[in-house]
Amino acid sequence: MKKGRTLVLALALVAGSQAAALAQSALIDGQVTKVDSSAGKITIKHGPIRKLGMDVGMTMVFRAQDPGMLKAVKAGDRVKFDAADVNGQLTVTTIEKRK
Numbered sequence: 621m622k623k624g625r626t627l628v629l630a631l632a633l634v635a636g637s638q639a640a641a642l643a644q645s646a647l648i649d650g651q652v653t654k655v656d657s658s659a660g661k662i663t664i665k666h667g668p669i670r671k672l673g674m675d676v677g678m679t680m681v682f683r684a685q686d687p688g689m690l691k692a693v694k695a696g697d698r699v700k701f702d703a704a705d706v707n708g709q710l711t712v713t714t715i716e717k718r719k
């Protein structure tokens with residue numbers, strides 16, 4: 621009984637850390653070059669994003685999914701982010717500062 625519970629807990633921990641690792645590796649490296657809070661837009665210099673058809677890096681403007689996320693970053697910050705095509709608009713769905 622006790623042994624079984626320990627095993628379940630160990631498996632849950634492994635599954636959790638793998639999910640975190642996957643989420644981490646899915647993020648795109650970039651550097652913020654401009655934040656336009658009033659327009660809800662952010663300019664990011666980024667590497668290839670194959671899922672969005674960008675095979676080479678570039679500097680481009682994204683819409684922010686949530687305008688609040690633009691308060692957490694500023695021009696010059698190195699970031700990890702994710703982006704998606706939302707109704708034809710390239711949109712940053714998550715962004716965090718890189719350490």
Ligand SMILES: [Cu+2]
Pocket residue numbers: 666674677678679680
């Ligand atoms: Cu791009």
